[in-house]
Amino acid sequence: MAHQAPPSLRTPELLYLLHGDPQELAMALAEARAADVAEALRSLAPDAGAKVLAALPFDLAVQVFDEPELTYERCEIVRRMGEGEAAALIEAMSADQQADLFRELKEGDRPRFLAQLEPETRRALELLLRFEPDTAGGIMTTEFVSMPITWTVQQALDHVAAVGRTKETVYAIYCVVPDTQALVHVISLRDLMVAGDRALRVDQVGSRRAPLTVRPLTDREEVARLISKYNLLAVPVVDDDRRVIGIVTVDDVIDAIVREQTEDVQKFGGMEALDEPYTEISFGKMIRKRAGWLCALFVSEMLTATAMQHFEAEISRAVVLAMFIPLVMSSGGNSGSQATSLIIRALALREVTLRDWWRIAVRELPTGLTLGLILGVIGFIRIELWQKLHLFDYGPHHSLVALTVGGALVGIVGFGSLAGSMLPFLLKRIGFDPASASAPFVATLVDVTGLVIYFSVALIILRGTLL
């Protein structure tokens, strides 16, 4: 058993309970954890989901609705709830999840639900909705603890005790200048707790360093990097006057990291990122997300046909050469794909920066040539072996053919590694996401050159014999 699982709620169970005694359902649900209920809800039809939600104690229903995993389902669920119930639930959600919900709501539904919120909630929400969901402003929440810098530790502790229940986190506390509300100091609840003297002013505890902050338009990846690098539980988002307008907490950042990861893997697979779970995306949208890159790659790959046309005479004279085209070409793509994946991650982790491209190039070229030599030797042996074992007859010049394949592999794998490692740099340099340097992209890039290298090596080695 991987972990001591709580008596978690499974969908079939829930479906059974839905058709049975409502009290039994309510009891089963009251014991559950919000994240488990959310998970079970994801596999239910929206109508059933609305019924489950109605059976939940209000506090738990709010927690369930605060689960970011429900992004796609909760829109459908609120549309099926009574207006008053829905409004109360949305009102009680945390601000960042409210914003997420409204972003997903159909255009037509938005004004109706917005009108039912308290004026203050509406204002906070309208602020958050101004930011793109991949920015700090788009994932921040507005429920944080702040206080004037003039308070004492005791006052601060009392304040946390009084308002703690309604805040996203109470573990990071933002101290501001009373007049300007500008952020000047950040303390942790731990700093307050371990402060020996509770009459100290809050600016006398904690680190003296200037607080780390982000701006609303800071990329969420950068926010994640900061929180992860400095081991923060939250980072404040400040406006031009250094007033805190929201905070991004570590759990939002984990969600963001996981989403970025999904996008990166999908991009590396050679497609647009889906933005929606695989299981929920429509057929048409799936085709659109995949066809774009596939067509672009296909059109680029047409250059291989052009290259082959150029070598038509050689192929006619030595059909044996055509047989190894897939083998040598794919090796270039494979080594390129390795190099690309290495550099994409090294760039993402800031192990290397744009300036290092030269250092990487002089490293990847010998690596690629060495790998090419290994494959070349295997290739040479394969051809000679088949010939000697009479498995296939490559003609009287079989050793020269084997040498051609081996020699071409050194060049192609070397070039593949070099091109694969440089592509992410190039993309970053011209302002694209280096993660767009997908494995198919690199393979396509290397294929045409691979053909040219192969036939050039053939022309050198086989001139006067086969060619």
Add this chain to the structure above:
Amino acid sequence: MAHQAPPSLRTPELLYLLHGDPQELAMALAEARAADVAEALRSLAPDAGAKVLAALPFDLAVQVFDEPELTYERCEIVRRMGEGEAAALIEAMSADQQADLFRELKEGDRPRFLAQLEPETRRALELLLRFEPDTAGGIMTTEFVSMPITWTVQQALDHVAAVGRTKETVYAIYCVVPDTQALVHVISLRDLMVAGDRALRVDQVGSRRAPLTVRPLTDREEVARLISKYNLLAVPVVDDDRRVIGIVTVDDVIDAIVREQTEDVQKFGGMEALDEPYTEISFGKMIRKRAGWLCALFVSEMLTATAMQHFEAEISRAVVLAMFIPLVMSSGGNSGSQATSLIIRALALREVTLRDWWRIAVRELPTGLTLGLILGVIGFIRIELWQKLHLFDYGPHHSLVALTVGGALVGIVGFGSLAGSMLPFLLKRIGFDPASASAPFVATLVDVTGLVIYFSVALIILRGTLL
């Protein structure tokens, strides 16, 4: 400006200071953040690193050494420090980072440093070192706050104030049965703070649900999933008698997620995961990590040569067919790579499980066929266009050749999508990491079948004309 950066420490600056006034160096360092010093240290030679560390205030030096990013450098640094200094520093590190350091130390260095630690530290360390670094036991730390369930809220708060400074986190508090030390209740510091009545027993505050726990051998990916799903700040690791032996905190989990992500991207690129930063790995190790898969793929891809040998007669008769081999083959690999990346992530996020393979298959096949049809039409038009514009002469049967290419693309892209989506399931089913289903792996798998499909379509369409 992305964020209001602290006056962070850059390496050149540090190098300059190292050769100047030691007091100026100490002053510059005292202002810095641990993570920034650690980052700067990574680009310094170990000798210089040891000097910088000696110039740091002790508390900051400990924090710097606690940075997981220093994994590879700190071994070299401690070897260059005075024995007493090194021992004091290691003693003060958090237990999980101590374990990390000892794992990286050369075999010969371990006993020497271990001997200098306090007996209690040594015992804790020996416990942690028993676990693999990809398990909960391997990333947990032993500095957590626990207390008997019989204590009051006030006693608990006083205890946190007293011991808080030395613990990894004080925000999750573990309440145990006095006799057996078994974990029965987990509360947050927030629960304690907002409890109205400080005379309440600690088991009367917080959630009544059984605590979420993991076992020492739980995979770190599973720990990450739990912490992320339930938005925890830490999760306790318990032994068979439910005694807490350590905790895994959210920042360890972020590090673990980022490492897993790097491994997944590298595997998807078609190589073994590096385990070390790209910039630090030796040439020989790099070759070993890449050559294995590259050779395996190369040997599998040799089947394409075998397939081509089989169709030698057809190629001789219709050389024009050879020209489109790279184009049609690569399209299968590309669509397969897309499907694989989608399913790897959907499996990792638990959007789909093994049982869903059938549901995915009936979805990917029509998707693939549709995508193949799109590419097929483009391919058909390309060939006919080149012919009509007299850019190349595909012979009298050019329309049939175009039809062959178009038809083959439908089959190959359809098969590519299907094979690419099924490969991760298959790997998972037989006990491998589905992330090993790399883009090159799928491409290789699809290439041979692609050739067979292509020539089969050609035999049907071109029989009696070209073949």
